[in-house]
Amino acid sequence: MKDRYETLLEAAPDPVFVADAETGELIEVNEAAETLLGMSSDEIIGMYQSELHPSEQSELYQKFFKEHVESGGSKRRLPDGPHLTIVTATGNRVPVEISVATVSLPDGPVTYGIFRDVSEQVAREQELEAITQRHQLALEGTDTGVWDWIIGTGEVRWDESLERLVGIEPGTFESTFDAFGEYVHPTDREKVTAAVERAAETESRFQTEYRLQRENDTHIWVESRGEIYDDGSDSKRMIGIVTDITERKEGERELELAEIVFENTQDALFVIDVTEDREFYIERVNAVYEELTGLSNDEIAGKTPTEAVGDEIGSEIESQYRECVDRQETINYPEEIPVDGEQRQWETKVTPVISEGRVDKLVGAMRDVTAV
Secondary structure (H helix, E strand, O other): HHHHHHHHHHHHHOOOOEOOOOOOEEEEEEEHHHHOOOOOOHHHOOOOOHHHHHHHHHHHHHHHHHHHHHOEEEEEHHHOOOOOEEOOOOOOOEEEEEEEEEEOOOOOEEEEEEEEEEEHHHHHHHHHHHHHHHHHHHHHOOOEEEEEEOOOOOOOOOOOOHHHHHOOOOOOOOOOOOHHHEEEEEHHHHHHHHHHHHHHHHHOOOEHHHEEOOOOOOEEEEEEEEEEOOOOOOOEEEEEEEEEEHHHHHHHHHHHHHHHHHHHOOOOEEEEEEOOOOOEEEEEEEEHHHHHHOOOHHHOOOOOOOHHHHHHHHHHHHHHHHHHHOOOOOEEEEEEEEOOOOOOOEEEEEEEEOOOOOEEEEEEEEEEEEOO
């Protein structure tokens, strides 16, 4: 058993520190341990485990090692969060991951500790944290929050902005993937979880729109985007943002409804684009307008009224449009526009669309009243 233990000690590529299980005194180290500390084995042997670490945390490390030996496994942080560090001969503090096991030898049990330098991983973690903090600062005061999913553990972190978006107190999100799923609208849940899991599996970017349920039983539409970051650990991380797009989605819905009305009404409808120079261009007309006037959308879209129907009638139409723009209110007026050489009487209603104090569009409806 002892020969096998000594063979493992020398063959190990990572620094190994062997201590008396009862006293914590170091009794043997390998060459990698000497390199890590910048000390010879003669200088290291006889030290105590806690002396490998910052002196001001001696008692904390003693307690940590006792619990670590009992629980086993690998650890990278102290119970209160800071990275485990080892102090070299020059005073440098090197972050390490430590695995421990108790080995029974003829002379008594020893604690076998494997130390791994994780400086590069910690540097990447710090860079990742800095990126997240920059995102949070840049998005502070907006309708956007930041999320961080540690894929291997299933831990999901939300920043305070994201918690506020769903109407919960900062710090109360349960920080699990399942908890995230519970906030997704039931209709969207399967689609969203499948999309984010697929992005994690393929290490591709994630982007989708879905509804989040709020604590007051309402919901908001959000757009979520994320991508994989390598922090050097065994667990991949996906970091992203969630933006409230409720207003945009409601606008899209209104446009959909308006489109349905536009194409299915019995009136001839038209939309006019108004430039800053108060020039008028036909943006689009509906199918009823095409049928009643004999003018197709493809034929007249992008033209001025004078270009579409001639100078005489077109100038009269444009004068009505100018009145609507000047008054910034809906106007009604009769007009005569010939169709296939026959004079027709129309009742026309034009409504201005006002944006930031300026009329930038006119929406009109025409009804043929010739036979009335």
